[in-house]
Amino acid sequence: MHICYISNLYPPETIGGAEKYVRNVSEELVRRGHKVSVLTTAASDSGSVSSFNSERRNGVDVYRITPANMYTPIEHRDASPWQKPVQHIIDLWNPQIYAKFKSKLLSLEPDVIHTNNFGGLSAAVFTAAGAIDAPIIHTLHDYRLIDIRPDLFNNGEIIGVRKIMKPFRLFNKKIIEPHITQVLSPSQFVINKHKESGLFESTPCDRLKLGVSPSNSGEEINYVETDDFRILFAGQITKQKGVDILISAFEQLDQKDVRLDILGKGPEKEKLERRSEGDERIQFHGFVSEEELDRYYQLADTTVLPSRWYDNSPMVIYESYSHSTPVIGANIGGIPELIEEGITGELFDPENVKDLSNKLSLAHESFDKRMSENAHDWAQKNTLTNHVDQLENHYLSEMESK
CATH class of the missing domain: 3.40.50.2000 (Glycogen Phosphorylase B;)
Structure with a gap:
């Protein structure tokens, strides 16, 4: 089986746990004999906006590209205040990402596409993936589909589901949701919060806890x-x-x-x-x-x-x-x-x-x-082995249903 992961970051470039999760799962699938590709970002000083750089990390084929935007995900904490509104606008749907990801996915021909955090890549990754004849599974790590603030937190407090963000949610519901065949999340709370926001009302959703690496x-x-x-x-x-x-x-x-x-x-x-x-x-x-x-x-x-x-x-x-x-x-x-x-x-x-x-x-x-x-x-x-066992079952089930 060939699984292609889409993640805005991938080690060694890390901010939180989501990118480590993608790495751990990818390397475990490689150990099981699967082919695994990862499409992700490259920092401005180490990548190109015109083509992917490729490398193999512990058996995983990693393709990195620099988004044509104000800054990359790894650089967001150093961004100037004036850059952020422009970044958010382009990050709704980035035509450069659509063209490059669609072309790369067509050449890779994966059996399954598994999307994860996509901030900095925009909703274009889903429309690009939708052009491929493969099921798309999405794991919810945060609340980026609900609000431009993916942690639902601002000025020191929780902001919840804001009415002002309703057009943003409707955009995601129209552009992103139709391409997703299965939603996974390690937390039922996160699934419920998305459903309360009007998202994934008819899309199959399943709670799948993460797993601990066997080395630990x-x-x-x-x-x-x-x-x-x-x-x-x-x-x-x-x-x-x-x-x-x-x-x-x-x-x-x-x-x-x-x-x-x-x-x-x-x-x-x-x-x-x-x-x-x-x-x-x-x-x-x-x-x-x-x-x-x-x-x-x-x-x-x-x-x-x-x-x-x-x-x-x-x-x-x-x-x-x-x-x-x-x-x-x-x-x-x-x-x-x-x-x-x-x-x-x-x-x-x-x-x-x-x-x-x-x-x-x-x-x-x-x-x-x-x-x-x-x-x-x-x-x-709750080992990584058990988690990947369940992931494989989801992949096979979605492939059979496609």
């Missing part, structure tokens, strides 16, 4: 005892991720034998570093390699997701469980679908500093290794 999920419980009680945050340091909430909750802990490790980068990092200068228990480590991330998961007693936004199905939870580390998460979006309270972790009221601080204090005072065992067992049931 061994048979033995992966727990390391340390002198301190270590709390971990791993992700983008942005307002919607709620790192400031975690720091405020942590600062209320009187214990000296607690430590907060914050991994990642983002626009809030410098401000939060300055704020935390007086507390030696709080350490910022910046962006770390995947090998280093594994080590921090092993050292952590609990991982915290203090999200303000409608988080989908955070890969951090899967990765944390694979290292036998329980998770304390905000009760918002798809997070509660992955945390069994008192079993694999705890939930707290979103943005409630006192509630989170109480959960951290309780975890420190009465740490239960059974939670580590439960987290490990959860990861064993």
Whole structure:
């Protein structure tokens, strides 16, 4: 089977978990003997707007092109304010992307096309894919079909389904939806939010949880005892991720034998570093390699997701469980679908500093290794292997129905 993935980013260019997901699934399918191609973007300084650059990464054929727009997905945080409105207009339907993707897809002749995050590529990838005689499966990683703000978050708060974005949703319903034969999402919350917005009312939708890479999920419980009680945050340091909430909750802990490790980068990092200068228990480590991330998961007693936004199905939870580390998460979006309270972790009221601080204090005072065992067992049931087994079934079913 030849599967072609369309994703706005692909490692080593990464921002979030979606592009890592595409890589992990692609490489697993290659190991199973399938042919896998990926169409993605290239940064302005390393690609071309006129043709795809090609490379083979761990058996996956990767084709990168620079969109003819103001900036590429990897460059969006450095964009000037005046560039963004122009970017959004072109990113509705980019004729360059349509022409180049259609031509490449016709030459590749995939059996299945699997679209993922497409910000920076525009709706044109769907009309280009629609010209190919192959089923199109789309995985929802965010809310880009609902609003130009794919996290439904603005000025420090959730914006929900805005009336002003109704024409945008109608455009997507007309241009994108007819080409999609199957919708997948790791979170039922995300599927429901799209249906509430009037999207995919007659398109088959299925919740398919992600999976943990076999390299991270061994048979033995992966727990390391340390002198301190270590709390971990791993992700983008942005307002919607709620790192400031975690720091405020942590600062209320009187214990000296607690430590907060914050991994990642983002626009809030410098401000939060300055704020935390007086507390030696709080350490910022910046962006770390995947090998280093594994080590921090092993050292952590609990991982915290203090999200303000409608988080989908955070890969951090899967990765944390694979290292036998329980998770304390905000009760918002798809997070509660992955945390069994008192079993694999705890939930707290979103943005409630006192509630989170109480959960951290309780975890420190009465740490239960059974939670580590439960987290490990959860990861064993939700492996990348199991996920790809189900993906293959979806692909075969859609091919038979085409």
